[in-house]
Amino acid sequence: MDTAIRDIRKDYKLASFDEKDAAKNPIEQFTKWWNEAVNSDINEVNAMTLGTVTKDGLPSARIVLLKGYDENGFVFFTNYLSDKGKELAHNPNAALVFFWKELERQVRIEGTVEKVSAEESDAYFNSRPAGSRIGAWASHQSAVIEYRQVIEQNVKKYTEIFGDHIPRPDNWGGYRVKPNLMEFWQGRSSRLHDRLQYRMEDGVWKMERLAP
Numbered sequence: 598m599d600t601a602i603r604d605i606r607k608d609y610k611l612a613s614f615d616e617k618d619a620a621k622n623p624i625e626q627f628t629k630w631w632n633e634a635v636n637s638d639i640n641e642v643n644a645m646t647l648g649t650v651t652k653d654g655l656p657s658a659r660i661v662l663l664k665g666y667d668e669n670g671f672v673f674f675t676n677y678l679s680d681k682g683k684e685l686a687h688n689p690n691a692a693l694v695f696f697w698k699e700l701e702r703q704v705r706i707e708g709t710v711e712k713v714s715a716e717e718s719d720a721y722f723n724s725r726p727a728g729s730r731i732g733a734w735a736s737h738q739s740a741v742i743e744y745r746q747v748i749e750q751n752v753k754k755y756t757e758i759f760g761d762h763i764p765r766p767d768n769w770g771g772y773r774v775k776p777n778l779m780e781f782w783q784g785r786s787s788r789l790h791d792r793l794q795y796r797m798e799d800g801v802w803k804m805e806r807l808a809p
Contacts, residue, residue: 609701609784614791616806623779623795623802624668627704630781634697647673648692649684657684663695664721670775671706672713674721676738677768685710691774701784708776718770730763731755780807 620626634642643663651657659681665672671693676682685691693706712718722730735751742748755763776797783791792807 608786609790610786611701612783613785614781614783614793616793616804619781619793619804621802621804623776623781624666626781626795627666627779630697630700630702630704634695634700634702637697637699639697639699642697644695645671645673646692646694646696647681648694649681650688650690651684652687657681664771670708670773672717672771672773674718674769674771676733676736676766677712677770679738681739682768685772693774703780703782705778705780705782706774706776707778708774710772710774713771713773715770719765721771722765722769727761727763730765731759733766733769734759734763785809 620629631642641662644660645663646658647661648656648658657680661673661675661681663671664674677686689710691708691710693704695702695704697703722733731752734755735748778794778796780792780794785791788809790809792809793804794807795802795804797803
């Protein structure tokens, strides 16, 4: 084992997280931590790991960006024909992880996934910069391509086709992760972290503490 890697460690001392300080509802608790994260000047505070399952039952993960959330779930947008889109079509269960190292916090979410409405996808798509909208047409996400110029040629092609009026591709839109489990992790000294988990049980959120 590389000793330089082995000796990398950080002792977490910024805060604690006790049941008396936790909201009864995990979405309310997420909002509290989200607002603190936003106000902490974290770079790309909305970056989250999305975990899915392949058709062969293997784990698959990547970073995506949160674009909205409410009591119904957490929303992100992508190409429906990408690897993650195909995986979600096969198995509509997913996990999300936020890691805000500046606050020594992690939020873990598990739940079922559904597509958002076409109207919601249209509204977000039309709010994007023109380059990003063209990019949704130019990139057949996750497909193998021969070279970078394929993308550049597609950008030129679709820019000429659409001009300033760029519609949303049918294969591009949003997903909503509807949580049935949310865990809030606050780093503590000597790896004795605080972990409070909310689990949906018969339509009611049950909070419980997990060993670190």
